[in-house]
Amino acid sequence: MLSLKKYLTEGLLQFTILLSLIGVRVDVDTYLTSQLPPLREIILGPSSAYTQTQFHNLRNTLDGYGIHPKSIDLDNYFTARRLLSQVRALDRFQVPTTEVNAWLVHRDPEGSVSGSQPSSGLALESSSGLQDVTGPDNGVRESEPEQGLSEDLEDLGAVAPPVSGDLTKEDIDLIDILWRQDIDLGAGREVFDYSHRQKEQDVDKESRDGRGEQEDTWAGEGSDALARDLLVDGETGECFPAQAMEVNTSGGETLYSGPPGDALSTSYSLAPSTAINQNVSLHQASLGSCSQDFSLFSPEVESLPPAASSPVLLPLVPSNSTSLNATFSPGGLAGLFFPPQLNGTANDTAGPELPDPLGGLLDEAMLDEISLMDLAIEEGFNPAQASRLEEEFDSDSGLSLDSSHSPSSLSGSEGSSSSASSASSASSSASSASSSTSSSFSEEGAVGYSSDSETLDLEEAEGAVGYQPEYSKFCRMSYQDPSQLSCLPYLEHVGHNHTYNLAPSALDAADLPPAGGLKRGGKEKQADFLEKQMSRDEHRARAMKIPFTNDKIINLPVEEFNELLSKYQLSEAQLGLIRDIRRRGKNKMAAQNCRRRKLDTILNLERAVEDLRRDKARLLREKADSLRSLRQMKQKVQSLYQEVFGRLRDENGRPYSPSQYALQYAGDGSVLLIPRAMAEQQAHARRQERKPKERRK
DNA sequence: TTTCTCTGTCATGAA
DNA sequence: GCTTCATGACAGAGA
Numbered sequence: 001m002l003s004l005k006k007y008l009t010e011g012l013l014q015f016t017i018l019l020s021l022i023g024v025r026v027d028v029d030t031y032l033t034s035q036l037p038p039l040r041e042i043i044l045g046p047s048s049a050y051t052q053t054q055f056h057n058l059r060n061t062l063d064g065y066g067i068h069p070k071s072i073d074l075d076n077y078f079t080a081r082r083l084l085s086q087v088r089a090l091d092r093f094q095v096p097t098t099e100v101n102a103w104l105v106h107r108d109p110e111g112s113v114s115g116s117q118p119s120s121g122l123a124l125e126s127s128s129g130l131q132d133v134t135g136p137d138n139g140v141r142e143s144e145p146e147q148g149l150s151e152d153l154e155d156l157g158a159v160a161p162p163v164s165g166d167l168t169k170e171d172i173d174l175i176d177i178l179w180r181q182d183i184d185l186g187a188g189r190e191v192f193d194y195s196h197r198q199k200e201q202d203v204d205k206e207s208r209d210g211r212g213e214q215e216d217t218w219a220g221e222g223s224d225a226l227a228r229d230l231l232v233d234g235e236t237g238e239c240f241p242a243q244a245m246e247v248n249t250s251g252g253e254t255l256y257s258g259p260p261g262d263a264l265s266t267s268y269s270l271a272p273s274t275a276i277n278q279n280v281s282l283h284q285a286s287l288g289s290c291s292q293d294f295s296l297f298s299p300e301v302e303s304l305p306p307a308a309s310s311p312v313l314l315p316l317v318p319s320n321s322t323s324l325n326a327t328f329s330p331g332g333l334a335g336l337f338f339p340p341q342l343n344g345t346a347n348d349t350a351g352p353e354l355p356d357p358l359g360g361l362l363d364e365a366m367l368d369e370i371s372l373m374d375l376a377i378e379e380g381f382n383p384a385q386a387s388r389l390e391e392e393f394d395s396d397s398g399l400s401l402d403s404s405h406s407p408s409s410l411s412g413s414e415g416s417s418s419s420a421s422s423a424s425s426a427s428s429s430a431s432s433a434s435s436s437t438s439s440s441f442s443e444e445g446a447v448g449y450s451s452d453s454e455t456l457d458l459e460e461a462e463g464a465v466g467y468q469p470e471y472s473k474f475c476r477m478s479y480q481d482p483s484q485l486s487c488l489p490y491l492e493h494v495g496h497n498h499t500y501n502l503a504p505s506a507l508d509a510a511d512l513p514p515a516g517g518l519k520r521g522g523k524e525k526q527a528d529f530l531e532k533q534m535s536r537d538e539h540r541a542r543a544m545k546i547p548f549t550n551d552k553i554i555n556l557p558v559e560e561f562n563e564l565l566s567k568y569q570l571s572e573a574q575l576g577l578i579r580d581i582r583r584r585g586k587n588k589m590a591a592q593n594c595r596r597r598k599l600d601t602i603l604n605l606e607r608a609v610e611d612l613r614r615d616k617a618r619l620l621r622e623k624a625d626s627l628r629s630l631r632q633m634k635q636k637v638q639s640l641y642q643e644v645f646g647r648l649r650d651e652n653g654r655p656y657s658p659s660q661y662a663l664q665y666a667g668d669g670s671v672l673l674i675p676r677a678m679a680e681q682q683a684h685a686r687r688q689e690r691k692p693k694e695r696r697k
Numbered sequence: 698t699t700t701c702t703c704t705g706t707c708a709t710g711a712a
Numbered sequence: 713g714c715t716t717c718a719t720g721a722c723a724g725a726g727a
Contacts, residue, residue: 535705558715588705590717595704598719 537581544574546581553578554585648673 534542541550547568556564561582565575645663648656662679664672 584706586716587707587718591705591719593717594719 537584540577541581544577546570546574546578550581550585553581554589644671 538550541553546553548564552564553561565578570578641663645658645661646655650656656673658676660676661673662676664674664679664682666672
């Protein structure tokens, strides 16, 4: 059935793409979503994850239970989304797609195109997508042996979505989904790690031809080479060189411009680090600088000779990198994703600073004004920003931040287990810089607070959960360094103990993280520590021999909570205590959220008042300046008037009397000498005209 | 000892 | 009617 689904999926979508290429638009969504449910079922499977629901809603609708974040169903869902996005994007000119796809397609010296990583259902995306978007290169592409192409390409790993200079909403959604898949889900690196997947799919590999063994060999060598030179982020799988991190801007191009044999074999040495490929391609979908970044991952690649003899992949790159770099300059979105070090490096390579063209035009006064306004904007309070922030904070009730992240979206057990397992696996492979804070940061569906690594370590060990809503909300895209989280001062004092009822005797085995990640000695110490830290409810629960953790009692959704209660034969006293624990636990977190919101509101108001004061001072200063300049203008006009009037002579050569005559400025700029009585009448009439206008205002 | 702050808990209302 | 959440009020612990 699975193969049938894959076959139909590939076939239909390939056909759709072909139709699109010849100008016939086919809306696959229509067929997949509503028109032909059985067909959709065949193609996409019965999972609700294949609906058009956004990812947030996906988790929401699934309530965190239907599909585990690491479930293979999610992979299928993302795959389907990618395919549909590419199909929808076929009628748009999308040059950059070429680069993204080129990453994962290469040819071994025997001439057969092979993919580096087994995955499911990507054949169409890779093969047809390339044919579509490469445009003029299609000829080259089509001239290649097609046999086995789709079959091999379907084994490609995550392929970045089509990215064009003007990102569409679909593209952004897709990028977001992939990015979340990478980071936010808390999926450990093992999810993307080639070697890890390789173990899972050894069976598939064995059924393949001898090429598989060759790939494995290359994989090992590549991994070793990379391990020597690169640091690997434990969670995202991103690799970066251990030394200082200079960006060779020509790296991307060089990769594709090598001779087919050498280049492909060399690039294939990169293939083992599927985590790199996936993440890089993912970042390329978002960032223009990724083609540069890739050079970081492979010093060997940079040394490839620039040759125009690469018929397969060479044409795919330049336009892409150019457009992408133009769209996502290192100073732009890159700043959202990369730490300052990387950005700084990228900026260094961007050339010398341009002189400020306005520098000479701004005098001190203007600079003062501008700086004042900047100050007002930066430090304080823009009403629009304030309202946005307020929305953030209002919605950021910690546990009710986002419906998809509500405590009910992940059970305590799942949240804790997934969090702990991913954290442990991530921390095992991550560098020491990756603290436990970042581990919990990856999972935002959990509940409770923990701000220090010690607490979190304990929670990881014992199955309790931590939650840093601000971390995930504010640092999702820009977060790289856990130390940067210290920018949230109001989190510093949050260090509550929410390790409910975590005595070893009461622990559910299912809640425990993999035993391999813990040392027994440390666990005992942690148990002792927890013993001392247990709250009253925890002691009560332990005394009453409640057979599950307080964490579960508090955080499970009501359905599962009732289900849990039904599984055990509990006395009335036990049931009463359990319900009290649940009520108190929820109320405790609600109170914390309430107080935090209150504090945020006060702080925001304080900032708003400060900004208003600053604005008021600035306006008063501007008013004084205006009055001063107005006074000067009046004096100037007066002196000019007297000078002009004093030079006027009548026909007898005598000066006019200021008491009998006056000068009047006409509308056309001319100056008339009129009798003073007439001038006073006109002035009076003008004043009378002005009054109604002022009243109207 | 007093005062202040933080935190947990209860009661209550709204959704 | 039940559950959850928000919030005011109160009390206890600790600095």
